[in-house]
Amino acid sequence: xxxxxxxxxxxxxxxLAAQLADPACGGYAAFEGWVRDSHEGxxxxxxxYEAFETLALREGERILSEALARFGVRHAGCVHRLGDLAVxxxxxWVGVSAPHRDEAFRACRFIIDEIKQRLPIWKKEHYVSGxxxxxxxxxxxxxxxxxxxxx
Amino acid sequence: MSAVAAAREASxxxxxxxxxxxxxxxxxGQDKAALTYGDGPPxxxxxxxxxxxxxxxxxxxxxxxxxxxxLRARFAQIVDTHSNLGPIAGLLAAQALHPQVAWxxxxxxxxxxxxxxxxxxxxxxxxxRIATAYRSSHDGLPEPLCTIYEPGSRAxxxxxxxxGRNCPRKFLAQSDTLLLAEPNPRALDNINTPTExxxxxxxxxAPKQITVQYYALLREQAGRRAEALxxxxxxxxxxxxxxxxxxxxxxxxxxLRVAINNEFRDWATPxxxxxxxxxxxxxxxx
Numbered sequence: 001x002x003x004x005x006x007x008x009x010x011x012x013x014x015x016l017a018a019q020l021a022d023p024a025c026g027g028y029a030a031f032e033g034w035v036r037d038s039h040e041g042x043x044x045x046x047x048x049y050e051a052f053e054t055l056a057l058r059e060g061e062r063i064l065s066e067a068l069a070r071f072g073v074r075h076a077g078c079v080h081r082l083g084d085l086a087v088x089x090x091x092x093w094v095g096v097s098a099p100h101r102d103e104a105f106r107a108c109r110f111i112i113d114e115i116k117q118r119l120p121i122w123k124k125e126h127y128v129s130g131x132x133x134x135x136x137x138x139x140x141x142x143x144x145x146x147x148x149x150x151x
Numbered sequence: 152m153s154a155v156a157a158a159r160e161a162s163x164x165x166x167x168x169x170x171x172x173x174x175x176x177x178x179x180g181q182d183k184a185a186l187t188y189g190d191g192p193p194x195x196x197x198x199x200x201x202x203x204x205x206x207x208x209x210x211x212x213x214x215x216x217x218x219x220x221x222l223r224a225r226f227a228q229i230v231d232t233h234s235n236l237g238p239i240a241g242l243l244a245a246q247a248l249h250p251q252v253a254w255x256x257x258x259x260x261x262x263x264x265x266x267x268x269x270x271x272x273x274x275x276x277x278x279x280r281i282a283t284a285y286r287s288s289h290d291g292l293p294e295p296l297c298t299i300y301e302p303g304s305r306a307x308x309x310x311x312x313x314x315g316r317n318c319p320r321k322f323l324a325q326s327d328t329l330l331l332a333e334p335n336p337r338a339l340d341n342i343n344t345p346t347e348x349x350x351x352x353x354x355x356x357a358p359k360q361i362t363v364q365y366y367a368l369l370r371e372q373a374g375r376r377a378e379a380l381x382x383x384x385x386x387x388x389x390x391x392x393x394x395x396x397x398x399x400x401x402x403x404x405x406x407l408r409v410a411i412n413n414e415f416r417d418w419a420t421p422x423x424x425x426x427x428x429x430x431x432x433x434x435x436x437x
Contacts, residue, residue: 033437051436052366052429054413080436092437112437120410120429121436122367134368135435137402 004060006053008083011090020075020097027101029108033092035085039135043128047085052120056080063114071107073098078111080121164253164278164302168206169245170198171238171296172223172259173214173231178343183260185222186342188352189383195222198259205269206255212241236317238296239308246305253278258296260341262351267419268338272299277329281307284328288336293328295319297339335419358383359424361390367432373398387411387428388418406433 003019013032020028035047064076075097085091094111098104115121123135172195176183184195191197195211203209211226218230229248233240238258245254255273257264268285276283276299284298296319300308304326311322333339342348358381365373373394384390387409394400408431409416415431422428 049436050367050370052364052410052431055410055415055429056436058413116437117434119436120366120431120434122432123435124367134432136433137368137435 004057004064004078004080006051006057006080006082008081011079011081011093013090013093013095016077016079016093017095020077020095022074022097024099025074025097026099027104028095028097029101029104030096031092031094031108031112032090033112035087035089035091037087039125042125044087044125045128046087046126047091048124048126049080049082049085049091050122050124051080051082056119056121059118059120060115063111063118066114067096067107067111071098071103071110073103073107076107076111078115080115080119164251166206166255166273166276166299167245167249167252168202168209168255168257169212169229169241170195170202170209170226170257170259171212171241173212173217173241174238174260179345179348182222183342186262186348188262193222194262195226195259198257198261198264199226201264201266201269202255202257204266205273207252210245212245236312237319239312239317239319239322242300242319243308243312246300246302246308250305251302253302254300256296256298256300258341260343261297261339262342263335263337263340264297265335265338265419267334268297271334272297272331275329275331280329281326282323282328284323284330285333285339286330287339288333292320293323293330294333294339295323296341298323298328337421359422359426361422361425362427363390363394364427364429366429368402369400369430369432372400382422384422386419386422387416387430390422390428391430402432407431 017028017030037044060078064078067073067076073096078094080092094108096104096107124132125135126132172184174183184193186194199209210229211223213223213228214231217223218228229245231240232244242254242256272283278301281304282298282300284293287294307326308322342351360379361382362377362379364377365375370376382390382393384393388404391404409418410429410431411420411426
């Protein structure tokens, strides 16, 4: 199983983890990205996520398939929130099940890293000060690395 | 000259450009050098500008009876000294005039020729070999009319002609030629007939109906989520440049990616009527 999805409502991680259950799997690893309350020292009040969904879904499925092929894990899934999120809310969930823990951990790490790099998803931060800004875009010419907000 | 001596000489040879504009355009029925595309300049002028940007000096190759033609007279010329040899005549005259330089020879009837194609050829130039050329995406053979001929090619070319042959493609195929893959597979498509001309005309200049979707910062700066527009932009790179004049975009194309019909594509991909284009700002998922 490899499935990528977007949602505009809260992510039910227990239900998603249950979909990865498999008698052949002794390991399940998950990553949860939460909305943090600051970005480079600036207080963040809430986040807004937007995606080019058609392409992001295709590319997300490709990343999950790559993880299955590359690490030999049995199942992988990812759900990404869109719309307005408050501090503390779950923005992204990645789950992997595999016969053993090592490949599960590595595949999970691979998936979240690739998703951050490759998927056409954008994040607008709304600051406590009242300002706002698109992460990685407002200072593109000077800042090219590190996208804060979650983990 | 021995091959070793030729190689040594070639290693420092400056690069001159030769635009072949001496053809008779008999199948076209009118001078190909004077053809225009859209609101662009005559083909000869366009090709000379492209060529001149990549060489030390650029010349137009002409037949003796063309020397006074106003279109050709504006540029430095090299007049053919041989007749009935086809395109090789131009190269022979140029090599006779400046035997110590390498010649980037380009045909005048390549309306889709672009700067990246010439830049790649010059950057990949193998000075110790006889020539550097592209391998045709159509038949796998060398493309002789967008090729760098090193000084060492002159003696070989002379003996090739003595054998009664004058096909530059076969000359390159049997010589020590570096063959490169074309960065843009259509760049060396030549046009010989009115039908081919109108096909290129419609691709280069006819307005295409394109839909553009905007996301994130670009959506805010464009003030809209999507629009349908008619454009003569040939590539998404040209389309973004066009839109950047209309909207206060702060992101340069260098930090964007582009998708056409829901797949990531190269900026130089030719746009087709009905394409859906999305410019993708730096992403920040997770």
